[in-house]
Amino acid sequence: MAIIEVSNLKKSFxxxxxxxxxxFNVEKNEVIxxxxxxxxxxxxxxRSLIHLEDINGGSVAIHGDYLVKDGIYANAAEQKRITSxxxxxxxxxxxxxxxxxxxxxxLAPKLVKKESAEAISNRGKDLLAKVGLANKAxxxxxxxxxxxxxxxxIARALMMNPDIMLFDExxxxxxxxxxxxxxxxxxxxxxENMTMLVVTHEMGFAKEVADKIMFMxxxxxxxxxxxxxxxxxxxxxxxxxxxxxxxx
Numbered sequence: 001m002a003i004i005e006v007s008n009l010k011k012s013f014x015x016x017x018x019x020x021x022x023x024f025n026v027e028k029n030e031v032i033x034x035x036x037x038x039x040x041x042x043x044x045x046x047r048s049l050i051h052l053e054d055i056n057g058g059s060v061a062i063h064g065d066y067l068v069k070d071g072i073y074a075n076a077a078e079q080k081r082i083t084s085x086x087x088x089x090x091x092x093x094x095x096x097x098x099x100x101x102x103x104x105x106x107l108a109p110k111l112v113k114k115e116s117a118e119a120i121s122n123r124g125k126d127l128l129a130k131v132g133l134a135n136k137a138x139x140x141x142x143x144x145x146x147x148x149x150x151x152x153x154i155a156r157a158l159m160m161n162p163d164i165m166l167f168d169e170x171x172x173x174x175x176x177x178x179x180x181x182x183x184x185x186x187x188x189x190x191x192e193n194m195t196m197l198v199v200t201h202e203m204g205f206a207k208e209v210a211d212k213i214m215f216m217x218x219x220x221x222x223x224x225x226x227x228x229x230x231x232x233x234x235x236x237x238x239x240x241x242x243x244x245x246x247x248x
Contacts, residue, residue, distance in 0.1 A: 001064050003028045003164060003195055004049065010057035010071075011044055018044045020219040022058070026164075029193040033206035033227075036216035037242060042199045043091075043168050045216070049197070050086050050166060051079055062086065062164070084112075087157030088166040091173050093149040095141040095156075101128065102137040105156040112160075120159075127155040131185050147178030154185055165189065167198040203246050207231055215239050 002025035011019035019041045026032055034042050047053040049060055049067075057071045067074060067082045074082065095104050102124060109120045128134050131151040141149055150170055157165060167186065171179040183205050190196065190209045200206055206213060206227065213230040215222050217238050223230065234240045 002026055003030075003063060004197075005061040005064075006049070006058070008058040009045065009048060009055055009060065011041075011048060011053060011055050018219050019048070019055070022219070022221055024214060024221060024224065026195060026197065029195055030211050031190045031194075031196045031198070031209055032212045032214060033210035034197060034199045034214045034216060035201070035203070035206060035230075035242075036222075040216040041219040042216050046088075046166050046168050046197060046199055050083050050088050052088075084160065085162060086164045086166055087160055087162035088168065089150070089153050089157050089170050091169045093141070093146075093153045093173075095149055095152060097141050100138050100140055101133065101144075101152050104141070104152060105159050108156070109159050123159060124155070127158050128152075130158075130188075131155045132181070145178060146174045147181045150174065150178075150182045151185055154182070164195045164197070167196065167200070169199050169201065171200070171202060201246070203231070203243070215242065217242070 004026035007023045009019050009022040022045055034046070036042055044053055048055050051067060055068060055071065059069045060067045062082050062085055065082050067079060073079060099107065105124050105127065106120050109115070110117070125134070128137055131154055133148060133151055133155070136144065136148065144152065170186065171182050174182065179202065183202060186198065187209050210227055212224060213227055214224040215230060223235050223239055230239065231243060234243060
């Protein structure tokens with residue numbers, strides 16, 4: 001059974017159809033890169049999986065449990081249980097400026113996890129070391145670079161022990177020289193077999209790390225396949241022109 005099953009997903013904002021009958025599956029330990037032009041529905045699709053957007057039709061199942069089935073959502077408790085299996089990292093870091101790095105990453109577990117403060121603290125230390133920020137636990141976000149803030153945001157999402165990580169253009173707000181340090185952390189997660197969906201404009205990263213590429217355009221998945229298929233032999237002229245434009 002696929003860990004994520006999406007079928008006939010539809011989303012509109014007023015008269016604008018943002019998602020048009022989107023369907024795909026994600027297998028356990030699979031890394032999928034979602035590419036496509038701005039405004040193609042990539043971020044809306046990702047946000048719908050974790051119920052940051054209400055959909056207008058279709059179904060989303062995580063581990064076989066329906067968050068929403070044929071446009072009807074599960075009850076609030078079930079929604080919370082299902083979405084808790086996913087962690088999300090946004091384009092903008094959304095750190096609390098008045099909290100230290102340690103306080104930022106420990107806040108959610110302390111609110112919702114029934115475990116000791118010591119266990120949470122130890123996991124926080126391990127995750128900050130994992131993202132290369134062991135020496136920044138007591139720093140405030142204002143003292144960090146953009147790349148460091150995004151790595152804190154990744155550690156914060158991992159603090160909840162998710163089965164799935166969702167990344168919404170995690171490097172697009174960063175200067176080019178800071179992009180690599182964030183992509184390296186995501187690459188490490190891929191090597192550790194974390195199931196991930198990554199919306200990205202970094203084609204080299206997508207080609208290197210993803211098991212599958214989904215190309216979205218105008219609210220639809222136009223085509224999907226291995227990096228070799230999508231970058232080497234795309235089936236649609238729209239995909240070809242997009243790939244040529246980002247390479248040039």
